[in-house]
Amino acid sequence: MAPPFAKAAILGIGLIGSSLARLFRKEGLAGRIVTFDSNPLHRQRALELGIVDDAPGDLAEAVRDADLVVVAVPIGAYAALAEAMGPHLAPGAIVTDVGSVKGTAIRDLAPHIPEGVHLVPGHPIAGTEFSGPEAGFAELFEGRWCILTPPEGTDEAAVAAISALWAKAGSMIEIMDPATHDRVLAITSHLPHLIAYTIVGTATDLEGAMQQNVVKFSASGFRDFTRIAASDPVMWRDIFLNNQEAVLEVIQRFTEDLTALQRAIRWGEGDKLLDLFSRTRAIRRSIIDAKQA
Amino acid sequence: MAPPFAKAAILGIGLIGSSLARLFRKEGLAGRIVTFDSNPLHRQRALELGIVDDAPGDLAEAVRDADLVVVAVPIGAYAALAEAMGPHLAPGAIVTDVGSVKGTAIRDLAPHIPEGVHLVPGHPIAGTEFSGPEAGFAELFEGRWCILTPPEGTDEAAVAAISALWAKAGSMIEIMDPATHDRVLAITSHLPHLIAYTIVGTATDLEGAMQQNVVKFSASGFRDFTRIAASDPVMWRDIFLNNQEAVLEVIQRFTEDLTALQRAIRWGEGDKLLDLFSRTRAIRRSIIDAKQA
Numbered sequence: 001m002a003p004p005f006a007k008a009a010i011l012g013i014g015l016i017g018s019s020l021a022r023l024f025r026k027e028g029l030a031g032r033i034v035t036f037d038s039n040p041l042h043r044q045r046a047l048e049l050g051i052v053d054d055a056p057g058d059l060a061e062a063v064r065d066a067d068l069v070v071v072a073v074p075i076g077a078y079a080a081l082a083e084a085m086g087p088h089l090a091p092g093a094i095v096t097d098v099g100s101v102k103g104t105a106i107r108d109l110a111p112h113i114p115e116g117v118h119l120v121p122g123h124p125i126a127g128t129e130f131s132g133p134e135a136g137f138a139e140l141f142e143g144r145w146c147i148l149t150p151p152e153g154t155d156e157a158a159v160a161a162i163s164a165l166w167a168k169a170g171s172m173i174e175i176m177d178p179a180t181h182d183r184v185l186a187i188t189s190h191l192p193h194l195i196a197y198t199i200v201g202t203a204t205d206l207e208g209a210m211q212q213n214v215v216k217f218s219a220s221g222f223r224d225f226t227r228i229a230a231s232d233p234v235m236w237r238d239i240f241l242n243n244q245e246a247v248l249e250v251i252q253r254f255t256e257d258l259t260a261l262q263r264a265i266r267w268g269e270g271d272k273l274l275d276l277f278s279r280t281r282a283i284r285r286s287i288i289d290a291k292q293a
Numbered sequence: 294m295a296p297p298f299a300k301a302a303i304l305g306i307g308l309i310g311s312s313l314a315r316l317f318r319k320e321g322l323a324g325r326i327v328t329f330d331s332n333p334l335h336r337q338r339a340l341e342l343g344i345v346d347d348a349p350g351d352l353a354e355a356v357r358d359a360d361l362v363v364v365a366v367p368i369g370a371y372a373a374l375a376e377a378m379g380p381h382l383a384p385g386a387i388v389t390d391v392g393s394v395k396g397t398a399i400r401d402l403a404p405h406i407p408e409g410v411h412l413v414p415g416h417p418i419a420g421t422e423f424s425g426p427e428a429g430f431a432e433l434f435e436g437r438w439c440i441l442t443p444p445e446g447t448d449e450a451a452v453a454a455i456s457a458l459w460a461k462a463g464s465m466i467e468i469m470d471p472a473t474h475d476r477v478l479a480i481t482s483h484l485p486h487l488i489a490y491t492i493v494g495t496a497t498d499l500e501g502a503m504q505q506n507v508v509k510f511s512a513s514g515f516r517d518f519t520r521i522a523a524s525d526p527v528m529w530r531d532i533f534l535n536n537q538e539a540v541l542e543v544i545q546r547f548t549e550d551l552t553a554l555q556r557a558i559r560w561g562e563g564d565k566l567l568d569l570f571s572r573t574r575a576i577r578r579s580i581i582d583a584k585q586a
Contacts, residue, residue, distance in 0.1 A: 076563075100513075125513045129577070144512055174509075184506040187496055189513035195488055196514075198551045200573040202543070203480055205550075213477040215579045216467075219437055220393075220418045220482035221489075223580055224517055230577035233570035240558045240566055250495070251555050255548070257498075258491045262544050265533045270369075273533055277526035280493040284422070284523035286508045287516055 004161065005030040009066035011059070011081060012073035013037045013046045014232070015127060016098045018136030020070060020169075021051040026138045027168050036062035037133075038073075045133045060088040068165075071097035071109065076238035078108035086112035094158045096120045100185060100235075102149040102178035104242040110151065118158035123147045123181065124171060125189075129230040142170030143291070149178040186246035190239055191254060194247065196228035197236070297454065298323040302359035304352070304374060306330045306339045307525070308420060309391045310365035311429030313462075314344040319431045320461045329355035330426075331366075338426045353381040361458075364390035364402065369531035371401040379405035387451045389413045393478060393528075395442040395471035397535040403444065411451035416440045416474065417464060418482075422523040435463035436584070442471040479539035483532055484547060487540065489521035490529070 008030035010017045017035065024030045034054040037043050043055035056062050063069050063085045073081060078099070089095065095113055099105045105121050113119045126144040128135065146166040150159050163173045176184075203214045203222065214222060240247055264272040287293050301323035303310045310328065317323045327347040330336050336348035349355050356362050356378045366374060371392070382388065388406055392398045398414050406412045419437040421428065439459040443452050456466045469477075496507045496515065507515060533540055557565040580586050 125510050127513075145510055147510070180506075184503065184510055185513060187499070187503075188507050188510045188515040191495075192492060192514035192518055194554060195492060195551070197570055197573055198554055199485060199488060199547060200576050201569050202484075202547050202550045204572055204576055205546075206480070210477065210480075213473075214481050215576065215583050216585070217418050217438055217440070217477055217481045218580050218583075219585050220420075220478060221485035221521060222481040223585060224521060225485055226573070226577040226580055227586075228514060228517060229570075229573040231570075233567050233574070236570050237563050237566040241561055241563055244558055244561070247558060248555065251551070251558075253498075254492060254495050255551070255555075257495045258488070258544070258548070261487060261491055262541065262548075265537055265540060265544075268534055268537070270530050270534055273530040274526050276494050277490055277522075277524075277529050279497055280490055280519070280522040281526070283493050283497055283508065284519040287511050287519055290508050290511075292509070292511050292516060293520075 003028050003031050004164065005068040007032045007034065007066045008068040008070065009063045010035045010052070010070045010072060011037075011062065011085070012071070013042050013052070013055070013133045014072065015131050015135045016124065017070070017072035018046065018049075018051055018133040019138060019140040020072065021046065022136055022138040023141070023169050025051060029165060029168060030068065034062050034066070042133050049133060051133070051136075059084050063088050065090050067093050069093060069095045071095065071099070074235045074238040075099045075101055075105060075108075075242045076234070078105060082109045082112035086114060089114055089117045091116045094118045094120055094161060096122050096162050098122060098124055100189065100239045101242040102181045106149070106151060106178055118155045119151070120154060120158050120162040121149045121178070122162060122166070123149070123185075124166070124169075127231070129227050131232040139170070141166065144171050145174055146171040147174045147176050147181055149176055149181050182243050183246045186243055186250045190243055190247050191250045193228055193231065193236060194240065194251070195254070196225040199225050200229040296321050296324050297457065298361040300325045300327065300359045301361040301363065302355045303328045303345070303363045303365060304330075304355065304378070305364070305366035306335050306345070306348075306426045307365065308424055308428045309417065310363070311339065311342075311344055311426040312431060312433040313363060313365065314339065315429055315431040316434070316462050318344060322458060322461060323361065327355050327359070335426050342426060344426070344429075352377050356381050358383050360386050362386060362388045364388065364392070367528045367531040368392045368394055368398060368535045369527070371398060375402045375405035379407060382407055382410045384409045387411045387413055387454060389415050389455050391415060391417055393482065393532045394535040395474045399442070399444060399471055411448045412444070413447060413451050413455040414442045414471070415455060415459070416442070416478075417459065417462075420524070422520050424525040432463070434459065437464050438467055439464040440467045440469050440474055442469055442474050475536050476539045479536055479543045483536055483540050484543045486521055486524065486529060487533065487544070488547070489518040492518050493522040
């Protein structure tokens with residue numbers, strides 16, 4: 001059976017891009033897999049790892065004749081990338097992406113997608129704290145959700161083809177509008193990462209002896225935040241700058257709630273603390289029931 | 294060889310108490326293991342699980358003739374427990390505890406410890422999000438730190454005996470003054486838990502459809518916070534009320550840092566975000582190097 005795509009171009013061969021390359025290879029999803037990455041070391045490493053067939057230093061060459069183009073670079077690089085590749089996209093090709101913010105992803109990609117090429121924005125809810133071409137693995141997406149946010153009027157066959165791809169990855173697919181996606185992710189992903197970065201940052205500002213103690217006794221809770229706060233810095237900078245509005249809104253809610261707890265601690269209001277701490281257990285149970293724990 | 298203790302009384306048979314009971318049994322650290330717990334269901338369950346020899350409903354009976362007493366109840370219950378057990382403690386006995394705040398632990402226990410009984414306050418830096426007698430396991434403390442905070446003038450043999458006990462548990466031992474302990478734990482443990490409770494609480498206040506989305510897509514970061522926010526509510530209420538000063542100080546630092554990030558996002562200052570996100574990676578590496586990841 002012929003693979004669903006003759007040539008897949010993966011733009012950006014980091015954690016997600018290299019996981020997809022491995023998946024495409026393993027599942028026979030593309031006749032040829034090529035990558036373009038602005039970092040020549042990443043291109044070279046991808047070739048050495050044998051996860052792509054070719055890794056040209058030229059973006060136009062990478063996307064030429066590709067019937068599938070996956071944008072897997074930090075969101076801040078979308079606009080320039082899209083402008084550069086637009087004229088070289090093949091008629092009928094599908095362009096998808098894996099970015100964590102969908103509103104600006106569409107804003108930055110769509111204007112450069114020629115008539116007859118289909119844009120199906122996507123976001124696999126999967127990842128680790130590791131980065132680069134060596135960090136990927138084909139099973140990264142298994143049992144995880146992938147959210148697709150096709151703009152109104154998107155070709156249904158293109159949406160079906162991208163859905164089929166993620167189904168092969170072992171993912172469950174959800175179709176959502178970009179604005180809802182960005183608000184959901186602001187609370188489930190962007191705020192937790194911002195908080196983790198903040199708390200680990202607070203600790204790095206402590207004086208020497210105290211900081212050593214923090215590392216030594218990190219198993220008491222802090223450790224879990226450092227894992228999250230070890231995620232790719234450029235990727236996360238771009239997420240916060242591109243989901244500004246939704247992130248600022250959840251920070252505001254979070255700060256109000258933290259201030260209320262701070263006040264309860266200051267005034268010794270144990271009943272308020274106990275009430276909240278009891279309610280939060282229920283959410284954990286829902287997540288375990290939803291098999292996302 | 295005779296066990297180091299003839300009779301160990303474990304007061305409170307939750308996660309930590311029941312883990313210690315299992316450890317004492319497995320390593321032959323006590324001739325007899327008894328527990329007292331104000332919850333009769335926990336006493337009964339401990340007997341059924343065979344992790345204790347006896348579980349009297351009377352505190353005085355539990356501690357009578359015990360040469361080791363381990364206080365493993367929420368910190369808010371220390372003062373009343375100490376007052377009730379004080380007159381029944383055997384001469385030469387060692388009283389230790391496992392509470393997460395050491396300043397108030399000593400304040401509440403010490404006045405009720407008779408002359409000739411030794412108080413060696415302790416805090417194993419170990420735990421899970423599960424509670425109760427069934428949640429414990431003997432290996433919980435392996436490879437983890439246990440902090441001891443003996444007040445000045447504490448009998449050295451008693452400190453050595455408690456140190457030996459934790460060494461048998463597989464723990465590394467650190468001696469620290471109570472105030473330092475409470476400041477270190479405020480940042481490594483109490484703030485992370487408060488933040489996790491807050492963010493999960495913020496999510497529980499969302500309207501229905503949004504909350505369902507949060508559960509569904511929790512794998513993107515939020516999930517890790519819900520695990521921490523599923524910890525025992527009474528235990529945590531007591532920790533915040535008893536480490537008020539140190540916790541309020543770290544909340545203040547944290548809030549300042551979060552406000553600075555919030556401002557950087559609002560004004561699109563990507564360089565500030567990138568700088569912080571790059572610095573936090575180093576702390577993660579230190580923790581991995583310290584084998585606490």
